[in-house]
Amino acid sequence: MANALTALADPTRRRIFEMVADRPCAVGEIAAELPVTRPAVSQHLKVLRLAGLVREQRRGTRHIYRLDPAGLDDVRAYFDAFSERSLTSFKEAVEHSVIGDRDDNEEEEEES
Amino acid sequence: MANALTALADPTRRRIFEMVADRPCAVGEIAAELPVTRPAVSQHLKVLRLAGLVREQRRGTRHIYRLDPAGLDDVRAYFDAFSERSLTSFKEAVEHSVIGDRDDNEEEEEES
DNA sequence: ACTAACTGTAAGTTAACACTAACGCTACGC
DNA sequence: GCGTAGCGTTAGTGTTAACTTACAGTTAGT
Numbered sequence: 001m002a003n004a005l006t007a008l009a010d011p012t013r014r015r016i017f018e019m020v021a022d023r024p025c026a027v028g029e030i031a032a033e034l035p036v037t038r039p040a041v042s043q044h045l046k047v048l049r050l051a052g053l054v055r056e057q058r059r060g061t062r063h064i065y066r067l068d069p070a071g072l073d074d075v076r077a078y079f080d081a082f083s084e085r086s087l088t089s090f091k092e093a094v095e096h097s098v099i100g101d102r103d104d105n106e107e108e109e110e111e112s
Numbered sequence: 113m114a115n116a117l118t119a120l121a122d123p124t125r126r127r128i129f130e131m132v133a134d135r136p137c138a139v140g141e142i143a144a145e146l147p148v149t150r151p152a153v154s155q156h157l158k159v160l161r162l163a164g165l166v167r168e169q170r171r172g173t174r175h176i177y178r179l180d181p182a183g184l185d186d187v188r189a190y191f192d193a194f195s196e197r198s199l200t201s202f203k204e205a206v207e208h209s210v211i212g213d214r215d216d217n218e219e220e221e222e223e224s
Numbered sequence: 225a226c227t228a229a230c231t232g233t234a235a236g237t238t239a240a241c242a243c244t245a246a247c248g249c250t251a252c253g254c
Numbered sequence: 255g256c257g258t259a260g261c262g263t264t265a266g267t268g269t270t271a272a273c274t275t276a277c278a279g280t281t282a283g284t
Contacts (some may be wrong), residue, residue, distance in 0.1 A: 002123065004115065005120050005121055006275060008121075009117055009121030010271090010272075012273095014114075018194075021194050022197065023216070026231090027231060028229090028230065037273075037275085038231080039233080039273085039274075039275085039276095040274075041275055042231065042232055043233090043272080044272090046233095058280095060229095060230085060280095061228095061230040061231070061280070061281050061282070062229090062230060062231080063231060063232085063274070065277085071230090072194055072195060073195070074193065075191055076192065076195060079184065079188045080188065082179070083181070083184060083188060084135065122241085124242080124243095125242095139261060139262090140261085148242085149243075150260090150261075151243085151245085151261085152242070152243055152244075153264090154261060154263085155242080155243085155263090156242090158262085158263095170261095172250095172251055172252065172259095172260085173250070173251050173252065173259055173261075174251095174261085175260080175261060
């Protein structure tokens with residue numbers, strides 16, 4: 001799962017993952033829609049595959065890649081655990097009134 | 113949300129995020145438990161904060177960081193969308209029997 | 225067998241980034 | 255006031271990694 005997050009960190013690799021998640025794709029197909037060469041896509045797919053996010057299926061000379069639901073579920077479970085933890089810690093915080101008694105600082109931010 | 117994934121790619125930053133998610137922490141506390149210097153932790157926290165994953169709250173000279181549930185929810189929503197999509201595409205695949213008619217290749221892998 | 229189609233791999237380059245050391249800043253205690 | 259505690263920031267460095275080019279391998283068609 002650790003590798004899955006590093007794999008999805010790169011924007012290009014994330015676009016590849018999204019394409020493959022939408023529908024099974026061959027390497028050439030993906031490269032045709034991205035501003036990188038085909039070998040680059042091949043390397044990215046290897047990373048995604050080793051991370052357990054993608055599965056390969058050879059059809060003649062074409063290598064078809066599709067989403068691996070298992071890897072995706074691992075990532076989801078990782079973040080779901082944080083959500084549960086944040087709920088309980090929020091409950092405790094309210095009970096002990098640790099939060100809400102002062103929180104005054106804003107600054108640069110981004111992405112809604 | 114894009115920045116959130118790149119933020120969580122680094123192992124050190126991920127450990128910091130996990131610590132802060134578990135309970136609110138000051139910068140020095142975090143640095144004490146990690147094999148990096150305090151400025152490094154400070155830089156990592158800035159990245160996490162700009163990614164919307166963490167919130168800052170100044171208590172005197174101490175800067176307390178805690179999880180930002182909103183940023184976490186964004187990440188969860190991102191992956192949840194893929195899960196839904198993979199379910200529908202799996203349904204279509206079964207109906208058209210696109211999968212299950214040949215898939216024979218194994219190789220090196222890792223992480224169960 | 226030869227060619228074409230499709231892909232993976234190796235080597236090398238360049239930009240990004242995680243880190244440390246040094247410095248500057250703000251809040252609290254004396 | 256002065257000193258201390260706790261952080262953030264800057265500049266500089268070393269390493270990682272994403273990319274391209276060139277090459278090698280496998281499959282299908284003639």
